[in-house]
Amino acid sequence: xxxxxxxxxxxxxxxxxxxxxxxxxxxxxxxxxxxxxxxxxxxxxxxxxxxxxxxxxxxxxxxxxxxxxxxxxxxxxxxxxxxxxxxxxxxxxxxxxxxxxxxxxxxxxxxxxxxxxxxxxxxxxxxxxxxxxxxxxxxxxxxxxxxxxxxxxxxxxxxxxxxxxxxxxxxxxxxxxxxxxxxxxxxxxxxxxxxxxxxxxxxxxxxxxxxxxxxxxxxxxxxxxxxxxxxxxxxxxxxxxxxxxxxxxxxxxxxxxxxxxxxxxxxxxxxxxxxxxxxxxxxxxxxxx
Numbered sequence: 001x002x003x004x005x006x007x008x009x010x011x012x013x014x015x016x017x018x019x020x021x022x023x024x025x026x027x028x029x030x031x032x033x034x035x036x037x038x039x040x041x042x043x044x045x046x047x048x049x050x051x052x053x054x055x056x057x058x059x060x061x062x063x064x065x066x067x068x069x070x071x072x073x074x075x076x077x078x079x080x081x082x083x084x085x086x087x088x089x090x091x092x093x094x095x096x097x098x099x100x101x102x103x104x105x106x107x108x109x110x111x112x113x114x115x116x117x118x119x120x121x122x123x124x125x126x127x128x129x130x131x132x133x134x135x136x137x138x139x140x141x142x143x144x145x146x147x148x149x150x151x152x153x154x155x156x157x158x159x160x161x162x163x164x165x166x167x168x169x170x171x172x173x174x175x176x177x178x179x180x181x182x183x184x185x186x187x188x189x190x191x192x193x194x195x196x197x198x199x200x201x202x203x204x205x206x207x208x209x210x211x212x213x214x215x216x217x218x219x220x221x222x223x224x225x226x227x228x229x230x231x232x233x234x235x236x237x238x239x240x241x242x243x244x245x246x247x248x249x250x251x252x253x254x255x256x257x258x259x260x261x262x263x264x265x266x267x268x269x270x271x272x273x274x275x276x277x278x279x280x281x282x283x284x285x286x287x288x289x
Contacts, residue, residue: 014286021218022109026235030226034276035095039063075169082161089138097277098124100284111211132204136188143178144186146194224253
């Protein structure tokens with residue numbers, strides 16, 4: 001596949017977006033990393049220095065890996081997760097990348113499918129009814145064993161934990177317990193078979209199915225942002241299949257290191273590597289001309 005100059009790629013994608021009846025966004029972890037919410041490096045060491053010192057740099061290598069640390073107590077577990085949620089869900093404002101993305105699609109029929117759990121789409125102006133966050137939300141908790149199909153808003157709890165935390169631990173009286181079975185609670189994150197798919201989750205899944213049915217008869221762009229091979233069966237592979245099966249669709253793949261698109265999709269697929277924040281900025285600039 002021949003290399004196409006960056007400026008031509010931006011022009012090509014801009015034209016696809018302008019001519020589309022709808023935009024389906026599929027966003028993975030790379031989107032938030034590009035937006036500035038990196039889980040490793042200086043952002044991690046600046047915010048989690050006491051955890052790194054307490055539990056060891058061998059285990060506390062980044063925010064993702066730290067979440068799988070076998071914390072010895074519930075006080076220790078919630079000491080970490082309350083901090084993690086504050087840093088990645090509650091304290092950050094809407095990042096420019098997401099706000100510019102909203103400007104690009106807001107006048108189009110659009111929907112968001114995302115594995116991200118940081119609420120950035122909602123903060124940037126996207127309507128909740130147009131978002132299906134398949135993997136959970138850093139702002140919610142659930143029964144650790146999923147004993148009942150309900151999740152709980154934990155913002156106030158996490159803010160209180162953040163103020164009360166000492167030596168990486170929260171007070172025992174703040175440790176949440178399941179109101180049904182009395183067992184431990186967990187973050188509402190898809191990491192095992194106990195992930196709770198509550199009524200809101202199923203309604204969002206239904207709206208996504210409705211959107212897929214609607215788009216079969218229209219011209220559209222599947223805009224894939226920062227989706228790698230961690231969970232490719234949710235966004236990356238289905239997007240390729242949909243474009244392959246429907247000649248009215250085009251795929252735009254933005255990914256720092258994994259932007260290659262299938263050659264059999266021809267000029268209906270564009271992959272742009274490098275700095276996604278710059279790509280979104282340039283597309284927004286083109287869109288406003």
